[in-house]
Amino acid sequence: MNQHIHCIINNCHYWANGNKCEANEILVANDSFASKQQDSIDATMAKQLTPASADSCMSTCCKTFVHKNSDQISADSIYKMS
Numbered sequence: 001m002n003q004h005i006h007c008i009i010n011n012c013h014y015w016a017n018g019n020k021c022e023a024n025e026i027l028v029a030n031d032s033f034a035s036k037q038q039d040s041i042d043a044t045m046a047k048q049l050t051p052a053s054a055d056s057c058m059s060t061c062c063k064t065f066v067h068k069n070s071d072q073i074s075a076d077s078i079y080k081m082s
């Protein structure tokens, strides 16, 4: 599958011009789950995570987000493709 992830969060380490996400993989979660988990819980662990529901798009988030100036960019084993 050839997916394209579009994102407008331009202070994320994985964001690129043209509103593209260049993370090799991302994890979308509900806000409740994401707020309780440390940065290391991310897309590389997706198969081990329990599926959960969300009431609307407003209660979901990108768990892979990391600030572009953060020293935590390697905490989740996600890498930028370009």
Ligand code: SF4
Pocket (backbone or CB within 6 Å): 005, 006, 007, 008, 009, 012, 013, 014, 015, 016, 020, 021, 022, 023, 026, 062, 063, 064, 065, 066
């Ligand atoms: S990791 Fe998430 S927040 Fe960051 S650019 Fe990709 S989709 Fe956007």
